[in-house]
Amino acid sequence: MNTTDALNVETYQGRDGYFGPPYIDQDEWMEKPIPHRRVHGGFADTDTRFTCYFPTEDVYHGRLIQPMEGAHAGHEDAFGGPMGQLLGGLELTARLGGYMVESNAGHIGDDVDHRAGDDPTLYGHRSHAEAAHVSKHLAEQVYGRRPHHAYVWGGSGGGRRSPLCLENAPDVYDGALPFMGGGEIAEHGTTALMKGAQVMAFASMFNVQRLLRREMGSVIDAMRPGGSGDPYAGLDTHQREELANLYRLGYPRGDEFMIFSPMGQIWLWSSIADRLAEQDSDYFTAFWNRPGYVGHDQPDAVAADLIDTRATVTRIVTPRILLEDSAYAGPEFAGMRVMAGLTAAGPDFPIAIEVEGAGSGYRLGVGITILTGEATGRQLYCTGHVGGLLQGDGVAEANLQRFTGVRVGDEVALDNRKFLAFCYYYRHHLMDDSSFDFLRLDGVPIYPQHTVPTMSPLMGVAYSGQYEGKLLWVHHTHDASLWPPQGTIYETAVRRAQGAEGAATKFRLRWTENAEHVPPQYAPSAPDRATTTWLIDYLPVIEQSLVDLIAWVENGVEPVGTRYGYHDGKVSLPTAAAERGGIQPVVAVTANGAIRAEIAAGDAVRLTATVEVPPNAGTLVALDWDFEGTGEFPLHHDLEPGQTAAEVTTVHTYPRPGTYYATARVASHRNGDTSDPYRRIPNLASARIVVR
Structure with a gap:
């Protein structure tokens, strides 16, 4: 194994003309978490960066393993750091007999590439494929041979993008394992921005969080083991209506605790709020001013929660402060502490502020506009709160800066009119997906309609289901971020594109029962019950499934899928193991x-x-x-x-x-x-x- 000689990138033959010549700016030997050569670089005239991790010769069995970061991505060192250890990191790659390569998905942070702008193909698959391609060139120099097979995998946003790589780069990848993915279906080769049912689904969930926050105990209790099974008891008509709609859209029954203890879902609102307001400003006006919308027809449903005020910053809060200051040690701060511990920007990055004068309205999702001081004009949105403590995030520069430059005494404007309108967004933006059919009668929408918004270009393009190689999809029954119906979409795409025979030879779907979007040790616990007593750590399922994918691709050993039923937005698994199948x-x-x-x-x-x-x-x-x-x-x-x-x-x-x-x-x-x-x-x- 070559551990010291300089690597040559001048002879690299690119596969995509958009990318300039590759460069290497870091090449170092690392002893942890396992001995490996770490190589960092990028491509000239682009924002695309990559990191390769080459373990020792005895570990390398000829495979390229490419994990994909969740959410919008934007970091080329996610799996090589502490965050990546949650999903096995480099040690998992070594157990699979490979080296690891990461891409930043063609962009830095939450911003788009300076040349490509809103081109979703760059962020969805092209940047990843080019990084994988150059890694093969480097692996040949490090090990004396190129990898004989290449695999791409990832969860959440990584589950969104990994199938796109297999679909659009058949010369690079042989297999893919997405988990907790989802999206829209379109013809192969599309370059259009994707529409996302997740936007509308989260709107419904945020509304139930808001409307039932005082009744959450009875709803959770009813759906726990041995409960009444009736979550509607004691609710008024509007509350019943909204909870039923949430279930019809696919929210997982039995995971109600996570409705009222949200983790990262509100991030989606903070990342797209400005985009939605720009694309569909008419909706955010109509909601308050026209018949057919709750804001106009039923103002009492939102009036008590309105916030439109100015407040003064009294403290700047970092992850270190949230985790170490006894003022934030109470159970009410548990969710915010978890998210603080996962902050990639470091322990002293300003992620939250305490304010005075916020009023008594509903604070989650409220717009936070900095009115004075160095950060004047920055637009953020509240992604977590306790009392006067507001955690904030935004898009592009606001995502990178958060509360950097904000000082005690600065003033902020707090306004949640957009968020309250968003809570009913799902009624007025129907997808073609069958899970929205209950909002139509004889094919006609019940409520006034607006054009379905497009997702951020950082989420890539729609699925086609057309690919070579093999794809093993893993989805969870209790995922409050990518709900179970999202796990059925790619199977539909493959059957449309390749028919039943193609699906039988190239596609498998596995369900993981009792798994959430994050491992249970990173989810908040209920006061009377630890999260680990109703949710499992799904990483062993992912690792076994990666082993099975490799055996399928390289040795023709077909993996077993899971049988399931789907009705009224609910995925159901057979109770007998022989009938259910799968590996759990x-x-x-x-x-x-x-x-x-x-x-x-x-x-x-x-x-x-x-x-x-x-x-x-x-x-x-x-x-x-x-x-x-x-x-x-x-x-x-x-x-x-x-x-x-x-x-x-x-x-x-x-x-x-x-x-x-x-x-x-x-x-x-x-x-x-x-x-x-x-x-x-x-x-x-x-x-x-x-x-x-």
Whole structure:
């Protein structure tokens, strides 16, 4: 392996004429997280940057592995840093026998390329493919041979873009594994900006957050295990209407806690608010002034939440302050602390302000315009708040700067009229997607309509479903950011473009039950129940699926998909493992034989976990119990080697009154290796115990 000689990029033959000659500005040996040669560079006359990570010769088995950053991307070192470790980072790449290359998706931060402007093909696939192509040129010099296969994968925004790479760069990639993706379908070769159902879906979710924030406890309780199953009890007509619409659009049942404890979804509003207002200014006026819109027809539905005022900045807040200052240690700040810990710009980057004089209206999504001082004129939007603490984000320069230059004493304008109008946006911008059909009667929209907006060009173009190679799609049943119906879209695209035969030979869809958009350790917990007792870490599923994708591409070993049903915006999985398929164990828990048990304090309850592993998915390697929602899982059951099914019973006594969720967490492994810390495929289930 060449670890010291200078790399030659002058002989590189580009594949896309837009990109100038490549350059290398960093070439260094790194010992962590594993020994590797790190090479950073870019292409002249563009904003496209890349980073290659070349592990040692014994690790390299001839594969290029290209992960893709989520959201709008814009960073070429996401997977090489702490953020990337959430999804395995370079160590995962090494276990797959490859080297890693990252692209910044052709742009820096949240801004567009200085020459390409709004060209979505650059950000969606061309920049990634060119970075992968030059990495092969460098790998040949480092290892003495080019990679024999190349794979692209990613979640969220990375799940949005990775199929585009396979579709549009067949000379570069052999396989793709998108997860938590979604988007629109169009003809192959489109260069148009994409329309996004996610914009309308999030509008509905933000509205339910707002309207039901005082009733959230009863809604969450109704949909938990052993609950009533009726989330509408106690709601008024308008609240019922909006919650039902949210479900019809596909919000995952059973994940209601995340409606009211949002993570990064509000980022989408902050990144597109200015664009929406520019593209469709008529809607934001009509909402307040014309019949057919809630703002005009039902002003009481929004009046109490209005904010239109000036406020004074009393403190500038950074991630370090949020994480270390005891003033922000309370549980109400948990979500903001999580997001602060994920800030890529560093611990001293100003992400929030405290203000005085904000009034009593609804603060999430409120526009924050800096009126005085060095940052005068900057437009941000509130992405998180507690009291007078407002976290903010914006687009382009505002995204890069946030509250940089803002000082104590500066004044800001707070105005949420745009956001309140956006809460009903989904009614007036219908997609062709069938999930919007309930808002039509005989094909005619119920509400006045406006042109469906286009997404940011940074999200790339629409899917076509036309590609060579293989694609294994993984989607989650409890994702509050990319809802389950989004997982059905690409299958539709492949069937349209390649027919049933093409889909059977080139496409698989796997569902991960009980997985959210982020691993549970990065999601806020409920006061009475740790997040890890109802959500799983999906990384083992992704790693096993990458292994299966490689086996499919290189050895023709077909991966198994998951069977599912889809009705009324709801994805349902069969309850029997053999019928469901996939690779995840299926588990059910009962308390005294039912999903809910009511007992007296001091009485024992009989808890039973029934577990099955789907055919050819391995054997059980772990079963652990958590009785009180702490997330500690203190009771471990020893399982007999080679078991593919088990029924395990234990008895537990609850000495104090309260409501508890007894949870069994299980894991399977393809090879039944109990000592292997990787690719342990998890699932869990709970029963409710009410102690009187």
